[in-house]
Amino acid sequence: MPRSKLCLTGLALIGLTVVALAACGTQLQKAERTVPEGTAFQRALYAGYMALAQSEYDGGDYRDSDAFALRAIRSAEGEAVGPEPVALRELSDEEIKDVLSRSRIRLVAAFEAGAAERTPDKAARAQTLYDCWLEEQEENRQPGEIAGCRDALMALLDDLERDAARLAEAEARRTERLAAASGELFERPILPAPAKIDGPAALGTYIVFFELNQARLTAESKQILSEVVRAAKDATAMRILATGHTDMAGNPRVNRKLARERAEAVVEYLIDHGVDALRVGIDSRGESEPLIPTGDGVAEFQNRRVEIRFEPMPKIEGVPLASL
DSSP states (O other): OOOOSHHHHOEETTTTTTOOOOOOHHHHHHHHHHOSSOOOHHHHHHHHHHHHHHHHHTTTTTTHHHHHHHHHHHTTTTTTOOOOGGGGSSSOOHHHHHHHHHHHHHHHHHHHHHHHHHHHHHHHHHHHHHHHHHHHHHOOHHHHHHHHHHHHHHHHHHHHHHHHHHHHHHHHHHHHHHHHHTTTSSSOOOOOOOOOOOOTOOOOEEEEEETTTOOOOOOHHHHHHHHHHHHHHHHHTEEEEEEEEEOOOOOOOHHHHHHHHHHHHHHHHHHHHHOOGGGGEEEEEESSSSSOOTTTTTOGGGGGGEEEEEEEOOOTSSSSSOOO
C-alpha cells in the first residue's frame, strides 16, 4: 500500500478533537543550513538530492522531500550514500523491478570502476536520476517524470561505461608499453657495457630524483626528462635505459619494487612524449647501488633516483629499428 504523503509530527486527541496536526517537510530547511563537505562526489550528491527534495516539497510530497533532504545531509557530512535498494520501495510490477535492479547493478559497477572519483558530477547525477526514477516509479502517477528520470539515467550509464572502457583500454596499452620496455614481450639480447660517445654530440647520464617513498615525477624531474626527449630525437640509433634506485631506508624487497616503479614512471613519460617503446629499457637496483654511501636506514635524497643512460641500439633480428 502506498505510504501517505502526509506526516504527523504531533497528534493528540481529546475526545474526537484533533488538537495538533502538522505536515512534515522540515528536513529540507535543515539540509539548506548544512555546509557540504567530503569528496567532490559527495558534494555533488548533496546538490542533486537538494534539487530533488525541493522539487518534491514544491509538489506537496513532504515525505519524499524529507527522504531526499536526509540523503543530502548525509552526503554533505561525508557519509557514503549509495543508490537506494529497489526492495525498499513498494513496486508491484516484477518486470519494472527487474529493470530497476539491473540499472542499479550497472550504476554500482560504474562506481566500483572509479566513476565517482574520475567524473564526480556525472556519477552523482546518475545516482540522483536513479533515485528519482525509483521514487516516481513507486508513485506511478506521472509517466513523463518516470520517463525523464529513466531515460536520462540510461544515457548517463552508457556514458559512464564508455568512460570505463576507454580507461581500461588506455591502462592495457600502458601495461603493454612498459612490458615492451622491460623486455617482457620479446627476448632482448644481452647488451654490452654502455659505450662512451665521443664528440660534440656526446650523451651523458641524466638523473632525476624522487621524494621519500614516492614514484611520482616532480616538476623538476619533468624538466630534465624533456631534455632526454630532445636528446633522443637527435640520437635515433641509441637505446635509452632507465635504472631505478632507492635510499637505504625501508625493506630491501620493498625498495627494489619502488625503484622499478620509479623507472617505469620515467619510461612512461618518455613514451608519452614520443620516444618509441622499443628504444627504452627498465632496470631496478633497489638500494644496492647508492650514489651517496650511507648506513642502513638512512633516507638520503640523492639516492632516491632514476639514472637515464643512452646506449647503442641492439640489433634484434626481425624487428625493425624504431625511430621517433
